[in-house]
Amino acid sequence: MNSIIYIDxxxxxxxSFHAYFRRKIEYDYFMCITEEDAFSLLIAExxxxxxxxQPVPELTGMEFLQELTRHSKPPILISISGHHDLSKLEExxxxxxxxxxxxxxxxxxxxxxxxxxxxxxxxx
Numbered sequence: 240m241n242s243i244i245y246i247d248x249x250x251x252x253x254x255s256f257h258a259y260f261r262r263k264i265e266y267d268y269f270m271c272i273t274e275e276d277a278f279s280l281l282i283a284e285x286x287x288x289x290x291x292x293q294p295v296p297e298l299t300g301m302e303f304l305q306e307l308t309r310h311s312k313p314p315i316l317i318s319i320s321g322h323h324d325l326s327k328l329e330e331x332x333x334x335x336x337x338x339x340x341x342x343x344x345x346x347x348x349x350x351x352x353x354x355x356x357x358x359x360x361x362x363x
Contacts (some may be wrong), residue, residue, distance in 0.1 A: 243267070244271060244286050244289045246276075247272070252292070252343075253270045256270060256345075269284070277289065290319060292318075293322065293328070309336075316337040316338055317337065317341065317354070318340040325340065325342075328340040337356035
């Protein structure tokens with residue numbers, strides 16, 4: 240089973256994520272509002288994908304993603320943003336700090352396809 244964490248400070252986005260992914264039996268997923276909760280889950284669970292809103296509440300999203308890359312086995316990182324300036328996300332992707340980024344509002348079907356592709360690369 241592939242475990243996912245989705246971090247977003249907006250509860251409506253978490254509800255939408257849940258509404259889409261609850262029918263996808265190939266995933267166990269966790270939803271968090273804070274990066275502190277996500278760090279706890281990373282320690283306790285074998286997380287394959289982390290989807291992170293920019294910014295997260297306590298750190299900027301980029302600071303949080305940089306902290307994750309220090310994790311002994313960091314998950315696949317997908318960043319999402321409602322901001323139009325994506326230069327920092329493009330830079331993070333070029334450095335290999337994130338696997339991809341998506342704009343809000345999220346297209347959950349597209350996110351699902353991306354997740355499947357990224358997981359298939361890891362499972363090879």
